[in-house]
Amino acid sequence: MRVMVALAGAALVLGGCSLLPAPTADVGDCVDLDVNSTSVEELEGFECSKEHDAEVYYKGDVEFDGGYDAAVIEQEAVDACLTGFEEFVGIEYFSSSLDVYYMYPEEEGWGAGDREVMCAVYTPDAAGEVTRTTGSLEGSEL
Secondary structure, X not given: OOEEEEOOOOOOEEEEEEEOOOOOOOOOOEEOOOOXXXXXXXXXXXXXXXXXXXXXEEEEEOOOOOOXXXXXXHHHHHHHHHHHHHHHHOOOHXXXXXXXXXXXXXXXXXXXXXXEEEEEEEEEOOOOOEEOEOOOOOOOOO
C-alpha cells in the first residue's frame, strides 16, 4: 500500500510503500523507483555515478515479532529511516531539503518471513517528485 506520513512540524513528507519479495539493492546503491508506486517487487541497485532517482542508505529488520500489523511495522520503518538519515546525510531530516522513501514488508512477505525495512534518500522538486541526479548524497548535509 502507498503511505504518506506527514511528520509533525516538518515541511517534508516521508513516502512509503510495502515490499513484496525482498529487493536486491544494498546500502550505498543507487536505484530508480516510482515514489507513487504502491509496492516494490524488485529494486536493482547500481553505481551512483549513473543517473538515478534515489540512494539506499538503510536496511534492517523490523523488531516487531507479532502477527502482521501494518501500522506497527510502518512506524518501525519510519523510526529506522529517520535515525539512519542523519547518520548517512550528516544533517537531521527536519533540517534537510532531501526526502525519504521507505519500504517495508507486505502481509504476504511477512507471512513468508520477510522482516526487512529499506530506506532511500532522494532530491525532491517543488512538487515533491523525484529529481534525477548523479553521485552520492552520503555526507552531503543537504
